[in-house]
Amino acid sequence: MARLNLIADVHGNLPALEAVLDELPKAKTLHLGDVVGYNPYPKEVIELLQERRIASVMGNHDNAVLTGDVSWFNPVAARAILWTREHLSEEELAYLASLPLEIKNEVCAVHGSPRRRLEEYVFPDYPDEVLSGFLKLAGRRILAMGHTHVPFWRRVGDALVVNPGSVGQPRDGDARASFASIDLSTLEVEIVRVEYDISRVAREILRAGLPAVLAQRLFEGY
Numbered sequence: 001m002a003r004l005n006l007i008a009d010v011h012g013n014l015p016a017l018e019a020v021l022d023e024l025p026k027a028k029t030l031h032l033g034d035v036v037g038y039n040p041y042p043k044e045v046i047e048l049l050q051e052r053r054i055a056s057v058m059g060n061h062d063n064a065v066l067t068g069d070v071s072w073f074n075p076v077a078a079r080a081i082l083w084t085r086e087h088l089s090e091e092e093l094a095y096l097a098s099l100p101l102e103i104k105n106e107v108c109a110v111h112g113s114p115r116r117r118l119e120e121y122v123f124p125d126y127p128d129e130v131l132s133g134f135l136k137l138a139g140r141r142i143l144a145m146g147h148t149h150v151p152f153w154r155r156v157g158d159a160l161v162v163n164p165g166s167v168g169q170p171r172d173g174d175a176r177a178s179f180a181s182i183d184l185s186t187l188e189v190e191i192v193r194v195e196y197d198i199s200r201v202a203r204e205i206l207r208a209g210l211p212a213v214l215a216q217r218l219f220e221g222y
C-alpha cells in the first residue's frame with residue numbers, strides 16, 4: 001500500500017519535528033516549506049531534514065532569511081527571521097537557497113498556492129471552484145500546501161487538496177504538532193496530532209532572546 005507523508009511549517013522547532021518523525025508511517029515524506037523562523041533550533045532542523053532525506057519546498061520565511069527583507073512581516077516574525085539569519089552558517093543558508101518553489105512528482109507541493117507559491121494563504125473555507133483552478137495549475141491529482149498552519153483536506157472531483165497543518169507552530173487551537181499521511185491508492189487522508197515538550201522550546205525561545213510571545217503561542221496552539 002503506497003503512502004505519502006506530508007509535513008509543513010517546522011519553523012525551527014526541533015522537539016516537535018523529532019516527535020513527528022517518531023510517529024510517521026513508513027513512507028516517503030515531503031516538507032511543504034518554512035523550515036526556519038519563529039523557533040530557536042534552525043540549524044538542528046536543517047540537519048535533521050537533510051539526514052532523513054526529507055525534501056522540502058521553499059517557504060516565505062526561508063526566503064526572507066535568505067534575503068534579509070522582512071518588510072512583509074510583523075515585528076515579531078521579522079525579529080525571529082533576522083535572528084535566524086544571524087545564526088545560520090554559509091552551508092545552512094545555501095541549503096535554504098537550494099529549496100525549490102515547487103516539487104512535482106506524484107503530488108504537486110507548494111508552500112502557499114500554485115498561483116502564488118510563497119505568499120497565498122489557502123484556508124479551509126476556500127470554495128471548490130478556486131481549489132479546482134489550483135488543481136488545474138498543479139497538473140496532479142494531489143495538491144499539497146502549507147503556510148496557514150491549519151490542517152485540512154478536501155476531495156474536489158477525483159482529486160485531493162491537502163494541508164497537513166504545522167509541525168512547529170500549530171494555529172488551529174490544538175497545540176500538538178500536526179502531520180498528514182495519504183493512502184495513494186484511495187486518496188484517504190489521516191491528519192495526526194503529536195504531543196511534544198513545548199516547555200523545552202519555550203525555555204529555549206526565552207534563553208535565545210526571541211520574543212516571549214513566540215513561546216506563549218505554542219501553548220495556545222495559535
Ligand code: ZN
Pocket residue numbers: 009011034059061147148149
Ligand atoms: Zn509558516
